[in-house]
Amino acid sequence: MQEREINNTFKKLVNESSEMVFLADDIFPYPIFFSNRSFEDQIGANLSDRSLVGLDLNLSDINFTEEIELRYGGNDYNFSIESPQDSSTNYFIFHKGKKNQRQDYSAKMEFQQFLIESPDAQLIIRPDGSVFLSNAEALKLFGYATDASINHLSELEELFQDPQQWRQWIGAAVSEPVTHRFSSTLSGFYPNQVYLEIASKQLLSDGLQYVMLSFQNISERVTLKKNLENSSNFLANLTEQVPGGLYQMVLDSEGKMGFSFLSKGIAQVLGLKPQDIESITDLTMAISQVHPLDLPQLVLSVVASARKLEPWQGQFRVKSEPNSDTYRWVLGAARPQALANGDMVWYGYLTDISEQKEFEATLDESRKVAEKANQIKSDFLSMISHELRTPLNAISASVYSLLHGEPLTHQKSELDTINFAVDNLIIMINDLLDFQKIEAGKLTIEKVPFNLSSFINQIIKGLSFHASDSKNRLEISLSEGLDITVFGDKTRLSQILNNLITNALKFTNEGEVKVTVNLLKNSNGKIQVYFEVCDNGIGIAPEHQERIFNDFDQVRPTFSSKYGGTGLGLSITRKLLNLMGGEISLQSSLNKGSRFFFELEFDIAEVKLKKPVANWNYSDQNSSLHLLMAEDNDVNALVLGKIINKWGFTYERVMNGLEAVNAVSNTNFDCILMDIQMPEMDGFDATMAIKKISEAPVIALTASAKLEIIDRIEECDFDGFVAKPIDASELQKIIKEVIFEKNQSD
Incomplete structure (x- = not known):
């Protein structure tokens, strides 16, 4: 190939052009001896045969007066071409080369x-x-x-x-x-x-x-995946960290039962090693850890859960270690689910409750100790009550007999003083009995009809001697509308008012105690009544006003020696009012007096009260009664006999329940006075035997404060009950009532 010289300036201009330019020799295979940068970037760099033949150009098909189209590397390019015109130019010039954008x-x-x-x-x-x-x-x-x-x-x-x-x-x-x-x-x-x-x-x-x-x-x-991973990690961590262990147990359609999942915590609960968990596929190893005495109940409860498709729960003992003789308590629970393929699946957990069981055992022991102590207290109160009631009964009955025997004036005053002291002792004993019943939850509030104004007037009349003896004026103020019959527990309401009034009289000296009862509302068959007991006595300091309602508590220790009492009166009053739906309130100033007040709601009674039998004239010989007295204590029998004679009645005495049954078999009695605690046969058995052979009413007499005895009296078929020391007036009233009831039914 002939050497050719190209001007450097020309080269520089051509290289900088954005259009493709190259020169090829006019002799076959037409080698390319010059090209600019644009050509090299788009074609020349990948051209292995740097010639027109390598570019697949056939010069015989080219019309040198037009542009030619060059295809290379899948792309089409357009070029203008200049051919040699004389002997001095022996090469082809390809210029204005561009990629075909079509x-x-x-x-x-x-x-x-x-x-x-x-x-x-x-x-x-x-x-x-x-x-x-x-x-x-x-x-x-x-x-x-x-x-x-x-x-x-x-x-x-x-x-x-x-x-x-x-x-x-x-x-x-x-x-x-x-x-x-x-x-x-x-x-x-x-x-x-x-x-x-x-x-x-x-x-x-x-x-x-x-x-x-x-x-x-x-x-x-990605976020969902991360959340799922976090949830999975959380659940996995939760499964491992919760106290105890989680499991999934399957009962298939063929009756085979096994575990499909056990968390690591199961090993600790069952006393196994962590590596032993993987070997537990059926119940054999797990059951082998259960205490033999607990196993039957465990199996039966699981079977019952499967049959009824109900949640299962149980407590049983498992070995502390596989070959150990010591056991730990385990609590298990699971919820069953029936699958479409007939399998039954339980999802549940097991947890160690040994410490809880130990606590329960300790608590049970403490409960037994407390119950024993409470029983000792109850027995002590019952014994003291019985021992006090027996002599008090003799004193009370003797005083009653003397007062009705026309004593001299100075004797009557002394007898009244003795009688007042006995009454106070009886109140103290009754407070202890009521406190015991309230604490045991055995005291119930009755609803019997009574006239409200008559009831309040009777209470004031009954306390008039106490007021006179303490040199205080006792006044009463009743609003209109209280002459009405209501349903309520007049015995407990009487106890409340007596406690408040006697306290007011006790802590007031030559002053005034005023009882106020006002009707607040009467509508829809109910009435709302306001009660108030106000005195101008010694009063109560603010810091002591809550203490006076505590059990066995008094403002100062010297109060019990000076004023007497057990410290239970106001405590029982508050508890009784709570049972009746009321609440006691207090306003008091030291050395100025106190005001106790409360409100109660009563249902209005639509029935007529029975005519009182207190108006019967027992002096009439036709009204003379013959009584049977079953009493083993000679002193009590002697005193009670005198009272009966004072009433003009006759009586026979027997020493025990067996003699009472025999007496009733041979003689007709109008009423039977039955002591409870007697030899040979007690009053309960005797009364049940008498009821089979006679219709004579039986009244229970007892000095016992024991709750079991009181409860049994209420449960048995007694017609009435009077606690010792016997209030002669109360006994006479009950005798009249039970005989009147019997006559009415006849």
Whole structure:
């Protein structure tokens, strides 16, 4: 090939041109001896045969007056050509070379519709990384405006958390024809990380290579996966950390029972080693740990749960270790579920309750000790009450007999004093009995009809001597509308008012005690009544006003020696009012007096009260009564006999219950006075035997304060009950009432 000289200036100008230029010799195979940079970048760098033959150009087909079209590497290029005109120019000049854009346009039209319809962000790039097409989703994903364009992948690098990893993946996607997938994280302008899954696929259009990139935002999927992993980790951690262990037990359709899941905590509960858990597939090993005495009940309860499809719960003992003779208590619970394939599944837990059982045992022992102490207290109170009531009964009955025997004036005053002292002792004993019953929950509030105004007047009348003896004025103020019959427990209401009034009289000296009862409301068959007991006595300091309602408590120790009492009166009053639906209140000033008040609601009684039998004239010989007295104590029998004679009645005495039954078998009695505690046969058995052979009413007499005896008196078929020391007036009243009831029924 002939050497040719080309001006350096010409070379420089041609190299800087954006159009492709190259020169080829006019002798076959027409070697290319010069080319500029643009030609080398687009064609020359990949050209192995640097000649027109290598470019597949046939000069015989070329019309040198027109542009020629050159196809190479799947692309079309347009060139203008200058041929040699004389002997001084022996080469061809190819210039104004440009890539034919018509093919890009065709490819663009081919891909554009696909991109528009795709819901994912899509890019189509050339092998050099330039962006051929991008859809709206891609612009949105990478933060471009809708009218902007992505020119090259290099613009996106800074958006990826690992740009180098992104570049390496793009290189593989362009160079390898297989589909590539890649996961990465976007950062930058997003407030939170965006997780992307990117897929690549190579495309060919008219021999040109393209790469399609598809971007999917998988942030929600990644977040969900992380949440599931966190939940799974949480549940796994919870399973391992909860006290005890969790299990899943399956009973298949063939009757085989085994564990499908056991948490690590099961090993500790059953006293096994952690590695032993994996070997537990059926119930054999687990059952071998259960105490033999607890095993039958455990199996039966599980079978019952399966049959009834009900939750199971049980407590049983398991060995502390596989070969140990010591046991620990375990609590188990499970909920069954029937599966569609016929299997039964229990989801449950086991937990060690040994400490709880020890606490329960200690608590039970403490309870037994407390019950024993309470029983000792009850027996002591009963014994003291009985021992006090027996002599008091003799004193009270003797005083009653003397007072009705026309004593001298000075004797009557002394007898009244003795009688008042006995009454106080009886009140103290009754307080102890009531306190015992309230503490045991055995005291109930009755609802019987009584006239309210008559009832209150009787209480005031009964306390008039006490007021006179303490040199106090006792006044009463009743509002209109209280002359009405209501349902209520007049015995307990009497006890409340007596406690409050006697206290007021006790702590007032030559003063005034006023009882006020007002009707507040009368509607819908109910009345609301206000009660008040006010005195101008010694009063109570503010710091002591709550203490006076405590059990066995008094303001100062000296009060018990000066004023007497057990310290139970106001405590019982508050408790009785609470049982009746009321609440005691107090206003008091030291050395000025006290005011106790409360409100109670009563149902209005629509029935007529029975005519009182107290008006019977027992002096009439036709009304003379013949009584049977069953009493083993000679003193009590002597005193009670005198009282009966004072009434003008006759009586026979027997020493025990057996003699009482025999007497009733041989003689007709109008009424039987039955002591409870007697030899041979007690009053309970005797009364039940008498009721089978006689209709004579039986009244129980007892000095015992023991709750069991009181309860049994109420349960047995007694017609009445009078506690010792016997109140003669009360006994006479009850005798009249029971005989009247019997006559009415006859």
